[in-house]
Each structure stands twice: as C-alpha cells, then as structure tokens.
Amino acid sequence: MKIKFYGVRGSYPRAEARFLKYGGNTSCIIVKNDKSTIIFDAGTGLLKAGESLLKEKNIFMFITHTHYDHMQGFPFFSPFFRKETNTNIYGPSIKDKSFQDIIDMYMNPFFLPFSVADFENRKFSIKSLEKDDEKININGIIIKGKKIQSHPLFGVYIFSYESNNQKIVYATDVDVSKEMNNGFLDFIDGADILIIDSYFSEQKLSNLRKSNGYENYGHSTFESVLKIKDLANIKKLFFYHYNPKYDDKYLERLEKRYQKEGVFFSKECEEVIV
Ligand SMILES: [Zn+2]
Ligand SMILES: [Zn+2]
Numbered sequence: 001m002k003i004k005f006y007g008v009r010g011s012y013p014r015a016e017a018r019f020l021k022y023g024g025n026t027s028c029i030i031v032k033n034d035k036s037t038i039i040f041d042a043g044t045g046l047l048k049a050g051e052s053l054l055k056e057k058n059i060f061m062f063i064t065h066t067h068y069d070h071m072q073g074f075p076f077f078s079p080f081f082r083k084e085t086n087t088n089i090y091g092p093s094i095k096d097k098s099f100q101d102i103i104d105m106y107m108n109p110f111f112l113p114f115s116v117a118d119f120e121n122r123k124f125s126i127k128s129l130e131k132d133d134e135k136i137n138i139n140g141i142i143i144k145g146k147k148i149q150s151h152p153l154f155g156v157y158i159f160s161y162e163s164n165n166q167k168i169v170y171a172t173d174v175d176v177s178k179e180m181n182n183g184f185l186d187f188i189d190g191a192d193i194l195i196i197d198s199y200f201s202e203q204k205l206s207n208l209r210k211s212n213g214y215e216n217y218g219h220s221t222f223e224s225v226l227k228i229k230d231l232a233n234i235k236k237l238f239f240y241h242y243n244p245k246y247d248d249k250y251l252e253r254l255e256k257r258y259q260k261e262g263v264f265f266s267k268e269c270e271e272v273i274v
Contacts (some may be wrong), residue, residue, distance in 0.1 A: 001033040001163065003193065003272040006147060007045020010173075010219070010241040011069050021248040023268020026069035027172055027241060029195065031161050036060060040159060040170045045268065046073030048160050053079050060138055062145070063091030064172055066102055067157040074103075075112055078116030079121070084122035090136065093128035094149075094154045100126045129157055146187050150178040160187065164268040166274050168193045172241045175221045176228055188232045192274055198222045198239035201246075201254060222254060226261055238266045 007013075007025035009031045026043030030053075031141060039061040050073070053059060054223055059079055064070055078207035091099040103126060107115045116126075134157070135147035145157040151173045158171040169191040176184070176196070199219035208214035222239060229237050239258070242251060255265045 001166065001168075001274045003050075003168065003195075003274065004030050004032070005045075005240075005266045005268055005270050005272075006030065006049040007043040007073075007264045008240055008242060009043075009069070009244050009269055010197070011244050013044045013069075014244050015053065017069060018247040018249070019244075021267070022242060022251050024244075025268055026072060027064075028058045028073060029170065033141070033163060034143055036139065037132040038062065038141070038143070038161065040064070041172070043069050043071070044073045048076050048269075050076070050078035050080075052083075054082065056085060058086045059088070061087065061089045062143065062157075062159055063099075064125075064158070064170070065087070065092055065154065066094075066106065066174070069088060070172075071106060075107055075114070075159075080119040080124075083120050083122050085098075085121050086123070087119075087121050089124075089126045090129055090145075091126070091135075092154070092157055093130050095106065099128040100215075104169065126249065144187070146183070148174050148179060148182075148184065150175045151248075156218075158184075158187065160191070167191045168274065169195065171196045173197050173218060174220060175216060175218045177224045178218075185232050188228070188234065190233045190235075192235045193238065193272065194229075194232075194234045194236070195238045195240045196220065196225050197241045198225050199241055199243050204243075204246075222258065226258070226263060229261075229263065236265045236272075237262075237266065240266045 007028040025045035028040040028045030132147040136143045141163040144160045149155040156173045161168040200221045202221045202223040
C-alpha cells in the first residue's frame with residue numbers, strides 16, 4: 001500500500017514560498033492499495049488530491065473532526081462533480097447533530113453558492129460516526145476509529161488502517177500528554193506507520209505560555225510525541241499538522257535534530273510505500 005501526504009499543515013494554509021518545502025496545505029492524506037482509495041481529512045490538500053482521483057470509481061473519506069483546516073477542501077473536491085464516482089464519507093456526529101447536518105451547516109448559502117445537493121456522484125453517502133470506538137470493513141481493510149476528547153471543543157477521531165498485517169495510524173489534533181491513560185497507547189501500539197499531530201516545539205509553546213498564558217488547544221509538541229515512539233512500539237513515526245507559523249527554515253532545523261532519533265517529517269506530495 002501507499003500513503004501520500006497532500007496537506008501537512010495545521011490551522012490554516014500558507015501559500016508563501018518560505019512554507020512550500022514542507023507544504024502549505026492543510027490536513028489531507030490518501031492511503032491506497034490495489035483495491036481501495038481511502039482519504040483521511042479534507043483540508044486544502046484535498047484539492048490537489050481530487051485532481052489525481054478523477055478516474056477513481058470508489059472513494060472513501062474519513063473526517064477526524066470538522067475544524068476548517070480539516071474541511072476547507074471539501075466543497076471543491078473535483079470527484080464530487082463526476083457522475084461515475086461513488087463516494088462514501090464518514091465523520092463525527094456532535095451532540096444531536098448528525099454528520100450530514102454538520103456538512104449542511106458547513107455548506108450553508110451564506111458561505112457558499114452551492115450545496116451537497118449540487119454534487120453529481122451517482123452514489124453519494126454521508127454516514128455519522130457515533131460511538132467512541134468504531135470499526136468499518138472496506139474490501140478487507142479494517143478502519144478503526146477512536147474518539148479522543150482532549151481536542152477542544154468536541155474531540156476528534158483518530159483512525160487506524162489495518163490490512164495484510166500492516167497498521168497505519170492517523171492521529172491528528174491530539175495532545176498526547178493528556179492521552180496516556182485512556183487506551184490511546186493501546187490503539188496506536190505496534191503501528192508500522194504513525195502520522196501524528198506535532199504542532200509545537202516545547203520551546204515556542206513555553207514562550208507563548210509565558211507571554212500570554214496561551215494554551216496548546218489540544219495539540220502535541222515534537223518532544224511529547226517522541227516520548228511515545230518507544231512506549232507504543234512505533235516502527236516509523238511521522239510528525240504532522242505543523243504550526244502554520246513554522247516556516248521551512250525552522251522546520252529544517254528541527255528535522256536535522258530529530259533525524260538522529262529516527263523520526264520523519266511529513267512533507268506535502270511525498271509518498272511512503274508500506
Ligand atoms: Zn487541525
Ligand atoms: Zn482541530
């Protein structure tokens with residue numbers, strides 16, 4: 001199977017040249033094997049992903065949570081406007097709102113001149129994830145979702161993708177320092193690939209805390225993520241969902257330091273063969 005990063009940035013996109021080595025688009029990855037194409041998150045990275053999927057018959061999409069940086073590409077995903085494509089989308093329900101309700105609110109006429117009704121897929125389904133632990137079988141690939149509460153305000157799903165004795169975990173927008181005792185480590189344990197929120201460096205976060213009491217909004221630091229690598233027997237760890245203020249120069253410095261620890265920095269348009 002193959003993983004491709006289409007958006008690795010958190011919070012909001014950056015288009016300036018000094019962000020483009022690691023990438024300026026927000027959260028989106030695709031995991032593909034010979035039978036299925038599965039997208040995780042629909043940030044601005046989804047736009048480019050869509051252009052590469054115009055011949056795809058069946059597309060599955062999992063949304064971790066509906067913050068803009070995970071949804072901004074959604075209305076403009078080119079395959080939605082092709083009759084030949086079948087699309088199945090899974091995302092969180094929140095309180096009494098189904099995921100369909102939330103999408104309808106997101107694609108509201110005050111913000112967009114078109115709605116889900118304008119998508120042209122012959123088959124198009126939006127399903128709610130409702131339980132804390134979800135399990136979905138897609139052509140023999142097992143997708144598990146686990147609800148994590150530490151990301152404000154309504155939590156986030158982390159997902160694992162298991163096929164042919166390989167396990168990939170996509171865990172963005174989590175604060176690992178708050179997830180040590182709730183089954184999080186068991187969920188990610190033994191992953192061949194872990195793609196995980198690494199939004200702050202400890203030093204920059206502590207400067208922010210000192211200057212204005214800033215909190216981390218349910219994100220992790222590079223340092224705290226590194227600590228779980230061995231604790232959870234992770235084979236290959238990818239930092240992901242970078243702070244949009246961290247430019248290439250700063251991330252290059254961090255990458256040099258963390259290469260020694262055997263950790264990888266996700267980069268837009270890079271592929272990983274598993
Ligand atoms: Zn985010
Ligand atoms: Zn978020």
